[in-house]
Amino acid sequence: MEQSWTRAKGAFLAVFSPTVLWLFAFFLLPMGIIWAYSFGQNEGLVDIAVTGTLANYARVLQPLYLLIFLKSLWFAFLTTALCLVIGFPVAMAITFASEKTKAWLLVLIMLPFWTNLLIRTYALMAVLRTEGYVNWAYHWLWDETSGLLQMIGQAPLGAFTPLDLLHKNFAVVFGLVYVNLPFMVLPLYAALDRLDRSYLEASLDLGAGHLTTLFRIIVPLALPGIASGVLITFIPALGSYLTPDLLGGPDSQMIASVIERQFKRANDWPFGAALSFMLMYMTFAAVALQAILARRRAEARQ
Amino acid sequence: MSQAPGPLEYLRRWPLRAWVTGVAVFLYAPLISLIVFSFNDSKRNVVWQGFTFKYYGKALTDESLLTALSNSLTIALIVTLVSVVLGALSAVLLWRFRFPGKTALEGALSLPIVVPEICMGVAMLVFFAKVLPWPVGMPWPFNLGAIIISHVSFCFPFVTVVVRARLASFNRELEEAAKDLGAGEWRTFRDILIPHIAPSLVAGALLAFTLSLDDFVITFFTAGPDTVTFPVKVYSMVRFSVTPEVNAASTMLMVLTVLATFLALRFQNPAKDLAERG
Numbered sequence: 001m002e003q004s005w006t007r008a009k010g011a012f013l014a015v016f017s018p019t020v021l022w023l024f025a026f027f028l029l030p031m032g033i034i035w036a037y038s039f040g041q042n043e044g045l046v047d048i049a050v051t052g053t054l055a056n057y058a059r060v061l062q063p064l065y066l067l068i069f070l071k072s073l074w075f076a077f078l079t080t081a082l083c084l085v086i087g088f089p090v091a092m093a094i095t096f097a098s099e100k101t102k103a104w105l106l107v108l109i110m111l112p113f114w115t116n117l118l119i120r121t122y123a124l125m126a127v128l129r130t131e132g133y134v135n136w137a138y139h140w141l142w143d144e145t146s147g148l149l150q151m152i153g154q155a156p157l158g159a160f161t162p163l164d165l166l167h168k169n170f171a172v173v174f175g176l177v178y179v180n181l182p183f184m185v186l187p188l189y190a191a192l193d194r195l196d197r198s199y200l201e202a203s204l205d206l207g208a209g210h211l212t213t214l215f216r217i218i219v220p221l222a223l224p225g226i227a228s229g230v231l232i233t234f235i236p237a238l239g240s241y242l243t244p245d246l247l248g249g250p251d252s253q254m255i256a257s258v259i260e261r262q263f264k265r266a267n268d269w270p271f272g273a274a275l276s277f278m279l280m281y282m283t284f285a286a287v288a289l290q291a292i293l294a295r296r297r298a299e300a301r302q
Numbered sequence: 303m304s305q306a307p308g309p310l311e312y313l314r315r316w317p318l319r320a321w322v323t324g325v326a327v328f329l330y331a332p333l334i335s336l337i338v339f340s341f342n343d344s345k346r347n348v349v350w351q352g353f354t355f356k357y358y359g360k361a362l363t364d365e366s367l368l369t370a371l372s373n374s375l376t377i378a379l380i381v382t383l384v385s386v387v388l389g390a391l392s393a394v395l396l397w398r399f400r401f402p403g404k405t406a407l408e409g410a411l412s413l414p415i416v417v418p419e420i421c422m423g424v425a426m427l428v429f430f431a432k433v434l435p436w437p438v439g440m441p442w443p444f445n446l447g448a449i450i451i452s453h454v455s456f457c458f459p460f461v462t463v464v465v466r467a468r469l470a471s472f473n474r475e476l477e478e479a480a481k482d483l484g485a486g487e488w489r490t491f492r493d494i495l496i497p498h499i500a501p502s503l504v505a506g507a508l509l510a511f512t513l514s515l516d517d518f519v520i521t522f523f524t525a526g527p528d529t530v531t532f533p534v535k536v537y538s539m540v541r542f543s544v545t546p547e548v549n550a551a552s553t554m555l556m557v558l559t560v561l562a563t564f565l566a567l568r569f570q571n572p573a574k575d576l577a578e579r580g
Contacts, residue, residue, distance in 0.1 A: 002398065014391075027422075034428055108329075116533060123336040125540065181328075246537075260424075273428075276421040283416060
């Protein structure tokens with residue numbers, strides 16, 4: 001049973017003050033300043049006056065920025081969907097593997113997660129760029145096919161043109177899936193591992209095929225895990241900065257790059273603050289939506 | 303082995319095997335090629351030209367790269383220490399006490415986990431520009447103070463989550479028994495509670511260390527020109543070209559993190575056994 005704080009004031013203050021002081025001074029205060037700035041305007045070169053204006057938010061709703069928001073949402077959605085489709089079978093495989101294999105498979109999924117994000121993104125650059133490994137393999141195949149065609153008396157293929165993979169929207173989504181996949185697999189595995197297997201066995205015994213069992217038994221039972229996997233993938237994907245910045249081209253900007261520009265180059269802090277709070281509101285909306293769905297499911301079960 | 307797979311042994315069916323293999327290739331091929339080509343004796347980095355260690359030599363004599371690496375490790379170590387203390391205290395606070403505003407505090411503590419990195423990064427940038435300008439030219443390691451503070455803010459709530467999960471399995475009667483036998487608050491905390499949560503402290507420390515070492519975005523907004531960390535340094539090298547030195551430096555960091563993780567996991571298991579027996 002929890003103890004009322006009045007019954008041990010000394011111990012309470014000893015654990016209460018450091019936590020709360022740190023959280024207020026070094027997290028809530030900075031966030032609060034940004035929030036206040038989002039209602040402010042630039043005065044002179046360095047000063048910002050908080051005037052309560054909504055002009056920054058009005059600017060966020062201009063088509064140019066709205067389009068970037070929509071694009072970020074689309075990228076995040078696509079990434080989440082792909083991670084779910086790719087990750088679900090992997091989570092299934094881990095769940096139903098033998099104890100020893102399970103441990104190895106988990107390490108296999110976790111290891112990239114322990115590797116620096118920047119290094120992983122850099123590794124993808126080396127794979128996708130015009131002189132990268134994919135194009136190198138493609139070039140080799142192209143030359144071989146060309147040679148083969150000549151050997152059997154056909155006209156050779158034309159000059160080789162490398163695939164333009166890097167600095168494209170494709171590369172951004174590819175990179176986002178690459179870095180976020182472990183985030184999806186782990187909660188899925190945690191949910192699937194808790195399933196009561198007798199339901200699956202019953203379904204299979206009663207003549208349902210594996211696919212029927214998957215969609216009518218496993219997926220409904222694992223829905224809470226799927227929902228948390230989706231959320232855990234969607235939120236970082238929506239706000240990601242590094243991946244679109246390094247892998248994307250000029251037309252694959254996401255919100256984070258625009259925010260960064262307002263603070264570091266354009267030096268328009270109030271507008272950047274409004275943009276970051278729009279991103280925060282979207283994140284909170286995603287969290288709230290998941291909480292509401294979870295509550296509705298819990299109510300339906302009762 | 304020659305038995306037909308059981309109904310639920312999905313891993314022994316070929317479509318799933320092929321799928322898992324495919325995902326493993328997808329996850330590892332880029333990293334493995336990065337490692338392999340760090341030994342490649344060619345500036346162009348695509349075709350294998352022969353084995354060499356020279357890029358490791360170059361990376362290890364690159365003054366700015368080494369400074370960045372040592373900055374990163376210093377930051378990660380200090381952040382881990384502070385985060386474990388703060389995380390343990392906040393977990394005990396939420397587990398033990400009932401107090402007004404508890405729900406609000408719980409919500410506020412989960413914010414740093416949810417808030418997008420970029421938002422926290424710009425908030426820290428503004429904070430250290432307007433409220434607490436970090437003096438330039440402080441002696442090491444105080445010059446890294448702004449980065450350390452920002453990292454602790456987003457690392458310690460993760461430790462809180464881990465320690466709290468562990469505290470849920472604590473038998474409060476043990477605490478009461480200790481107090482009945484005359485132990486004070488501090489003694490009970492040190493001799494009863496801490497040994498119980500020790501495994502989660504190690505796990506939390508590992509998490510905080512990795513999060514701090516891995517962070518780019520928040521550091522990018524709080525680092526000054528003389529406080530570059532490894533990810534920020536690699537970022538500035540990578541933006542323009544893919545070079546073998548970066549491969550070599552990345553490989554070294556990768557080996558370092560993987561080793562640390564394995565050591566911590568090994569270290570954690572005996573602790574867990576001990577705690578569960580005791």
